[in-house]
Amino acid sequence: MMWVGLMMTVLFYWGCKKLYKKVRFVLLNPMITCLIAIIVVLLCTHMSYSTYFSRSKLLADMLNPATVALAIPLYRHFDVLKRHVAEFLLSLACGATVAVTSSVMLARVMHLNGNITLSVAPRSVTTPIAMDISQTLGGIPALTAVFVIITGLSGVILGPLIIRVCRIQSSVAKGTLFGMGCHGLGTARAFEIGQMEGTCASLSMVTAAFITLALAPVLVPLLGM
Amino acid sequence: MFATISSKVSCIFWMILQVACLFGLSEIGTWISKVLHAPIPGSIWGLIILFLLLKFKIVKLEWVSSGGDWLIREMLLFFVPSSVGILSYGHLMLHQGIQIVVTIVTSTALVMVFTGAIAETIWKSRQRRKVKSRYAKEEASSC
Incomplete structure (x- = not known):
């Protein structure tokens, strides 16, 4: 019984990936289809989220070594990254500012209450750091984790569209856009485009996290929160 | 075998x-x-x-x-268990879900457009400079 949650997740993921490879339709992204399939199964079998999570925790734990493994592409392409340091720092500093400011402003326009607004602010960075920033700001870390995932999903869908509409050609820009816009999920998506894009995305994800860590506690009070 | x-x-x-x-x-x-x-x-x-x-x-x-x-x-797979956590906020999502999703989607789009456009602009200007310096070199050598 212990292994059911884990096996189910792996099987659904595998199936959804196969489906996506065949159809190649953005809304059928394996992340989304897999998520919906699991939620449907949990609702049908009346299994609670905490039971499911405790049974599939091993997979969630693998996110840490996967983040560590990002050092490998970073090492492989380090010279390229050194050459484009201006692109990275400038675009990410602007990106992080836009992320925090627009999240807070839009949340206010949408009449979301204070706690939720504070939890939305750090949504653009990788989950563990976002939760940490949320704690510092006085938001709800668990809620931030959910917002981070929604950010990831929307970024994975929007990213390829934005690349096409804005006619973005360079691998560096494609990578930074994914890494800044939607953290780990975006990085995984960028690796589908190419090694260089993925590497730029992983570097951007790490850098964006550091920038937001320093920026958010200063910027959010300035926005009147 | x-x-x-x-x-x-x-x-x-x-x-x-x-x-x-x-x-x-x-x-x-x-x-x-x-x-x-x-x-x-x-x-x-x-x-x-x-x-x-x-x-x-x-x-x-x-x-x-x-x-x-x-x-x-396979990094996406490792995000699946925590994503299912949306389920525990079903109540909030039912009441304010649309506002939250609109906020996040709009903001994500803005972030991606800004970040991508800035990186692309710097990359292009660098590319142009490279081409220019190559021309200059060629001209100098042809003289």
Whole structure:
């Protein structure tokens, strides 16, 4: 019984990936289809989220070594990254500012209450750091984790569209856009485009996290929160 | 036939061993972030450590690459269990879900457009400068 949650997740993921490879339709992204399939199964079998999570925790734990493994592409392409340091720092500093400011402003326009607004602010960075920033700001870390995932999903869908509409050609820009816009999920998506894009995305994800860590506690009070 | 199977098995064995090593590094990172009380999570410390180990040639790339590449390739899978957590906020999502999603989607689009456009502009101007300097060189040599 212990292994059911884990096996189910792996099987659904595998199936959804196969489906996506065949159809190649953005809304059928394996992340989304897999998520919906699991939620449907949990609702049908009346299994609670905490039971499911405790049974599939091993997979969630693998996110840490996967983040560590990002050092490998970073090492492989380090010279390229050194050459484009201006692109990275400038675009990410602007990106992080836009992320925090627009999240807070839009949340206010949408009449979301204070706690939720504070939890939305750090949504653009990788989950563990976002939760940490949320704690510092006085938001709800668990809620931030959910917002981070929604950010990831929307970024994975929007990213390829934005690349096409804005006619973005360079691998560096494609990578930074994914890494800044939607953290780990975006990085995984960028690796589908190419090694260089993925590497730029992983570097951007790490850098964006550091920038937001320093920026958010200063910027959010300035926005009147 | 037997040779291919045995080589495949040893390949998988090495991959698992490498994944275990990366897991160990992330655990070391977690320990460091606990001891230092730094706001940087353990996995990022692990990333920095592995990068330095590779950079100073203490660890060879082949020692971690097959396991590491597999982890990166299947990274989406590891996000699935925590994503299902949306389920525990069903109540909030039912009442304010649309506002929240509109906020996040709009903001994400803005971030991506700004970041991408700025990086692309700098990249293009750099490219143009490169072409110009090449022309200048060619002209100088033709004179």
